[in-house]
Amino acid sequence: MTREEKSIAIEDLTAKLAETNVIYIADTSGLDAETTSNLRRACFKAGIKLEVVKNTLLEKAMEASDNDYGDLATVLKGNSSVMIASVANAPAKIIKDFRKKSDKPVLKGAFINNEIYIGDNLLDSLASLKSKEEVIGEIIGLLQSPARRVISALLQQFEGKSEE
Numbered sequence: 001m002t003r004e005e006k007s008i009a010i011e012d013l014t015a016k017l018a019e020t021n022v023i024y025i026a027d028t029s030g031l032d033a034e035t036t037s038n039l040r041r042a043c044f045k046a047g048i049k050l051e052v053v054k055n056t057l058l059e060k061a062m063e064a065s066d067n068d069y070g071d072l073a074t075v076l077k078g079n080s081s082v083m084i085a086s087v088a089n090a091p092a093k094i095i096k097d098f099r100k101k102s103d104k105p106v107l108k109g110a111f112i113n114n115e116i117y118i119g120d121n122l123l124d125s126l127a128s129l130k131s132k133e134e135v136i137g138e139i140i141g142l143l144q145s146p147a148r149r150v151i152s153a154l155l156q157q158f159e160g161k162s163e164e
Contacts, residue, residue, distance in 0.1 A: 006057060013053065013061035020084050021113045024091040025072070026105040028052070029079035035102065042094050049084040058082065070116040075108035088112045092126035099123075 001009070017023065031039065043050040055076035062069040083091040095105050110117040110126060117126060130138070 009054075009057050010060045010064065013058060014064045016049070016082075016084060017061055017065045017067065020086065021067075021111075022085045022088050022091070023111040024083040024085070024095070025058075025075055025108045025110070026081050026083060026091075026095060027079050027108055028081045028105045031102070031104050035098075035104075039094070039098060039105070042097070043083065043091075046090045046094055047086060048091055048094065050081060051084075052079070052081045055080050067111070067114065069111055071118060072109050072111055072116050075118060080108065081105065087131045089127055089129040089131060092123055092129070096123055096127045 028036065028039065040050055055078075058080065059073045059076050062073055083094070085091050091110070092107070095107055098105060107120045107123045107126070109119070110122075112126070112129070
């Protein structure tokens with residue numbers, strides 16, 4: 001890879017990093033071609049961009065980015081794949097699902113809404129994170145609950161008076 005090609009690749013990666021707040025870095029080495037294809041297909045269906053990257057290029061893209069990736073660069077050893085998503089828990093769910101059949105992919109780290117997560121031991125926690133839509137749905141449900149009780153009580157009150 002020439003210096004110019006590296007520079008273009010870094011710019012491209014930096015632009016991709018700037019477009020999202022959800023980035024997972026995983027080790028997908030050792031997966032056979034069929035499993036890798038299945039992983040790519042699952043990621044595509046879930047709206048996740050999966051890309052195998054060179055560690056040095058990703059590290060330079062992180063440095064050039066406006067985001068603070070903290071210690072995330074320390075996980076850039078060996079084979080690294082980047083999973084870029086719009087839903088915080090989607091890549092973790094994909095990884096967890098694939099781990100039912102094999103020991104890969106292994107989560108190296110993640111950057112989610114300016115928070116850094118390092119280590120495969122956090123996979124279950126990340127998979128259980130609620131998406132923005134789920135949290136909004138829960139809040140709306142909680143806000144509607146008291147209103148429903150008030151309306152129900154008022155309706156019972158009016159129904160009781162109309163029978164008298």
